Amino acid sequence: VNPDVLVLVNQRNRSLRLRLRDVFTGESESRSQAVRMSTARIARAAQRQFELYSTFDPRDLKRALEGKLRRKCDDNGIEYETADLRRAIDMIALMRPHVIDDAIKAALAEKVDVRQDEPIPEVYRGPAGLESARKGAYGVFPHGMNKPERAFAELLDGDDTGTVKWWLRNPANASWAVQLVLPNGRHHFPDFVVGVAGRPTPEGIALLEIKDDGMTGRLHARVNSEKIRTEHRTYKSVLWVYPDEREGRWYRAEYHSRGTIQAGPPFEMTSLKWTAN
Numbered sequence: 001v002n003p004d005v006l007v008l009v010n011q012r013n014r015s016l017r018l019r020l021r022d023v024f025t026g027e028s029e030s031r032s033q034a035v036r037m038s039t040a041r042i043a044r045a046a047q048r049q050f051e052l053y054s055t056f057d058p059r060d061l062k063r064a065l066e067g068k069l070r071r072k073c074d075d076n077g078i079e080y081e082t083a084d085l086r087r088a089i090d091m092i093a094l095m096r097p098h099v100i101d102d103a104i105k106a107a108l109a110e111k112v113d114v115r116q117d118e119p120i121p122e123v124y125r126g127p128a129g130l131e132s133a134r135k136g137a138y139g140v141f142p143h144g145m146n147k148p149e150r151a152f153a154e155l156l157d158g159d160d161t162g163t164v165k166w167w168l169r170n171p172a173n174a175s176w177a178v179q180l181v182l183p184n185g186r187h188h189f190p191d192f193v194v195g196v197a198g199r200p201t202p203e204g205i206a207l208l209e210i211k212d213d214g215m216t217g218r219l220h221a222r223v224n225s226e227k228i229r230t231e232h233r234t235y236k237s238v239l240w241v242y243p244d245e246r247e248g249r250w251y252r253a254e255y256h257s258r259g260t261i262q263a264g265p266p267f268e269m270t271s272l273k274w275t276a277n
């Protein structure tokens with residue numbers, strides 16, 4: 001539990017900045033005033049946030065978080081009432097939802113079992129006339145890719161640095177595909193699985209996600225913040241990239257504090273050897 005979170009336990013008031021103006025003289029002054037927060041209003045607003053986590057019953061999740069916060073307060077000698085703990089948890093859900101995401105990810109990491117239930121198909125069955133791909137796992141560019149996905153597949157296929165050994169389109173919802181379990185219980189299927197020379201993961205495998213909406217719009221939706229911060233237990237962080245059509249090159253997208261996804265450095269083939277968001 002972050003020390004900043006413990007501060008919220010005894011935070012019953014919020015400071016408001018008031019600006020007062022004399023209607024006769026026109027003079028104005030500013031002052032700060034402590035205003036007691038409405039626990040009921042905070043709880044109602046936070047409830048909507050907790051309902052986003054379909055992995056757990058919101059009541060069970062709150063009880064688990066309350067128990068953890070209670071133990072941390074006891075360990076640090078912080079006095080509290082049960083209402084203080086519950087209000088702090090609700091405030092965390094509203095102000096710092098990533099803290100709860102991290103707690104759920106840690107819990108899931110202890111329970112999720114990584115295994116290959118179904119082998120990757122030996123033969124790709126697609127329409128006739130597909131273009132050959134020298135490093136594609138099936139020797140062709142699969143159909144159904146959008147324009148940015150196809151462009152990136154061609155970039156991988158044309159690698160002459162010796163970094164890319166092979167690449168595979170990872171279809172969403174395929175029973176054999178690589179997937180990550182998100183804090184909300186949903187599954188995320190990265191766009192590509194790539195065999196990389198020199199990457200310190202089993203078989204040198206890297207996972208990639210292609211974002212075709214640049215650095216605006218849907219990219220900053222909360223679901224993407226959850227995706228980019230979730231690691232595969234075996235293959236580690238997913239590398240996110242997006243195209244800059246004006247420059248004609250690819251950039252990395254990276255998660256930063258305060259829950260934002262920002263532009264990273266230009267993508268290089270060496271980026272595949274290790275990723276950390």
